[in-house]
Amino acid sequence: MRALHRGLSNGLLGAAGFVALLEAAPRLGLVPQRYLPPASRIAVALGEQVRDAAFWVALLDTLQTWATGLAIAVAAGVAGGMLIGSVPLLRELTASTVEFLRPIPSVALIPLAVLLYGTGRTATLLLVVYASFWQVLVQVLHGVADVDPVARDTARSLHLSAWLRLRALVWPTALPYTVTGIRLATSVALILTITGELIIGTPGLGNEIAVAQTSGAVPAMYALVVVTGLLGVAVNLATRSGERRLLRWHPSQRVAP
Amino acid sequence: MRLAAIPLSAALLLAAAGCGGNSSTGTPTPAAPGQPDKVAAGVIAIVDVAPIYLGKQKGFFSGRNIDLTLQTSQGGAAIVPGVVSGQFQFGFSNVTSLILAKSRGLPIRMVSNGVASTGKDGADFGGVLVKADSPIQSAKDLAGRTVAVNTLKNIGDTTVRASVRKAGGDPATVQFVELGFPDQPAALAAGRVDAIWVVEPFVTAAKAQGARLVASNYVDAAADLTVATYFTSQELIAKNPDLVKRFKEAMAESLAYASAHPDEVRAVIGTYTQITADVTAKITLPAWPAEINKASVQTLTDLAVQDKLLDKAPALDELLP
Numbered sequence: 001m002r003a004l005h006r007g008l009s010n011g012l013l014g015a016a017g018f019v020a021l022l023e024a025a026p027r028l029g030l031v032p033q034r035y036l037p038p039a040s041r042i043a044v045a046l047g048e049q050v051r052d053a054a055f056w057v058a059l060l061d062t063l064q065t066w067a068t069g070l071a072i073a074v075a076a077g078v079a080g081g082m083l084i085g086s087v088p089l090l091r092e093l094t095a096s097t098v099e100f101l102r103p104i105p106s107v108a109l110i111p112l113a114v115l116l117y118g119t120g121r122t123a124t125l126l127l128v129v130y131a132s133f134w135q136v137l138v139q140v141l142h143g144v145a146d147v148d149p150v151a152r153d154t155a156r157s158l159h160l161s162a163w164l165r166l167r168a169l170v171w172p173t174a175l176p177y178t179v180t181g182i183r184l185a186t187s188v189a190l191i192l193t194i195t196g197e198l199i200i201g202t203p204g205l206g207n208e209i210a211v212a213q214t215s216g217a218v219p220a221m222y223a224l225v226v227v228t229g230l231l232g233v234a235v236n237l238a239t240r241s242g243e244r245r246l247l248r249w250h251p252s253q254r255v256a257p
Numbered sequence: 258m259r260l261a262a263i264p265l266s267a268a269l270l271l272a273a274a275g276c277g278g279n280s281s282t283g284t285p286t287p288a289a290p291g292q293p294d295k296v297a298a299g300v301i302a303i304v305d306v307a308p309i310y311l312g313k314q315k316g317f318f319s320g321r322n323i324d325l326t327l328q329t330s331q332g333g334a335a336i337v338p339g340v341v342s343g344q345f346q347f348g349f350s351n352v353t354s355l356i357l358a359k360s361r362g363l364p365i366r367m368v369s370n371g372v373a374s375t376g377k378d379g380a381d382f383g384g385v386l387v388k389a390d391s392p393i394q395s396a397k398d399l400a401g402r403t404v405a406v407n408t409l410k411n412i413g414d415t416t417v418r419a420s421v422r423k424a425g426g427d428p429a430t431v432q433f434v435e436l437g438f439p440d441q442p443a444a445l446a447a448g449r450v451d452a453i454w455v456v457e458p459f460v461t462a463a464k465a466q467g468a469r470l471v472a473s474n475y476v477d478a479a480a481d482l483t484v485a486t487y488f489t490s491q492e493l494i495a496k497n498p499d500l501v502k503r504f505k506e507a508m509a510e511s512l513a514y515a516s517a518h519p520d521e522v523r524a525v526i527g528t529y530t531q532i533t534a535d536v537t538a539k540i541t542l543p544a545w546p547a548e549i550n551k552a553s554v555q556t557l558t559d560l561a562v563q564d565k566l567l568d569k570a571p572a573l574d575e576l577l578p
Contacts, residue, residue, distance in 0.1 A: 032443075032446075034443075034466065035443050114335070114338070115338075118338070118339050118342055118344035119299070119328070119330050119335060119339055119344065120344065199331065200331075201328075201329060201330045201331045201335065203328075207329065208531075210331060211302045211329065211529075211530060211531055212531040213437075213439045214301075214302060214303060214438065214439060214530070215302070215458065215530040215531035215532040216439055216458045216459055216462050216532065216536065217530075217531035217532060217533060220531045221531075
């Protein structure tokens with residue numbers, strides 16, 4: 001507990017130091033204020049943003065795109081991973097394709113997304129789902145492959161039904177992997193949501209950043225960038241705590257006495 | 258802005274493939290009796306489109322049974338595929354982009370004027386600026402120099418070349434580099450380029466950091482140049498000419514209102530951009546005449562051909578409204 005407290009206070013100290021640097025560097029003229037305003041000026045711009053209804057609409061748009069994309073990716077990744085992982089033939093047939101498709105950077109699909117879906121939310125969703133789907137799928141595949149062979153053979157000799165084997169054996173083994181995949185996917189999904197909004201122009205925080213940029217409103221632009229950063233931190237904290245709760249029983253989550 | 262080229266090529270691909278996208282969405286759902294037509298228009302969140310925002314606010318569209326939704330895109334060229342595929346019923350794009358799209362066979366047509374140069378040398382909403390201590394004194398001195406434009410092979414470089422040509426310099430020796438408008442004042446201050454071509458609010462921003470205006474390229478290119486227009490797909494014109502007519506009337510009223518009420522224009526700009534009120538008060542507003550200056554569209558076409566942006570000029574009577 002004491003270590004946790006110290007870690008937390010050191011973390012806050014570090015953040016405060018960073019803010020102080022961000023305040024001092026422009027004020028001392030180390031970087032031009034016009035292009036990197038001091039932290040206090042960004043904070044004022046942030047205050048103006050949160051009083052603007054359009055900001056909250058954009059925030060909700062971003063969250064909606066992110067959550068929708070993530071939900072689709074997780075559902076498809078888990079279902080696909082369980083199916084492919086449980087059938088050795090399917091796994092062998094898809095391995096090369098998965099390894100080919102997975103490394104394609106999602107942003108490379110922007111022209112395709114715009115071609116198929118224009119500049120609406122669906123185009124950004126395509127990017128989000130594509131990027132986060134692989135994170136989940138690959139982790140689930142690893143999880144399914146990790147089932148203890150002795151336990152698997154035992155289940156088979158006991159003639160457990162396929163459903164029971166999946167539920168009582170494969171799922172608990174794969175769950176820690178799956179949760180890791182979901183945690184990776186939440187961050188990736190947020191990155192791709194903001195990217196899609198910024199570049200394609202889908203409504204949301206990314207688009208607001210682009211509008212602030214084309215308006216020459218530099219402090220407002222930084223304020224919105226800060227908001228996306230805070231969003232990333234919040235999402236990460238939420239998934240971490242969800243992970244702890246879901247995997248309470250798992251050795252990796254036990255706190256050393 | 259740089260990415261704007263990608264959706265355009267995507268649309269060209271679409272057109273080349275002979276599938277106009279989801280054409281069933283090309284026309285808005287026929288309005289039920291008493292219900293207004295739902296119309297989406299693709300615009301860019303810049304000063305130029307203030308009249309359509311003002312017109313929507315004043316009810317010029319709803320009064321004509323048009324339920325208008327304005328969607329912002331990152332660039333004019335990104336809107337062209339949106340209109341062709343039917344995602345937008347109307348769009349806003351600069352004239353050179355439309356000429357290029359038309360020359361590649363995209364089924365589009367202008368419907369209304371969008372924005373025009375003020376026609377006043379030294380007091381236009383766009384221009385070429387240099388550092389205060391730069392040896393460049395006029396457009397002629399731009400020869401052999403590096404000039405930043407937001408998009409290569411578009412309205413920026415062709416009209417800047419026109420400025421250089423008019424001033425007696427050799428436009429072929431001007432080096433253009435692509436750089437987004439927001440990044441240009443910083444690039445000029447850092448000496449990464451010799452001159453920048455920007456539009457408001459970045460003309461004001463660059464001047465505030467000491468930059469000096471050397472040419473009003475829109476003014477040099479043609480008298481009262483039409484810079485951008487609203488356009489639609491030929492499909493919509495064929496299927497719902499009444500809606501196109503009503504949109505056109507609403508736009509005419511919006512443009513006239515914007516021309517007559519600059520203070521309200523400055524106020525509405527703050528509602529859809531992040532331009533701060535103190536900057537909005539200072540910027541030079543463009544002109545919003547009711548009619549497209551057809552002679553200037555011809556001039557831009559000639560410039561595009563001269564600068565080899567396209568091989569063959571499109572039939573302008575099929576592009577003009």
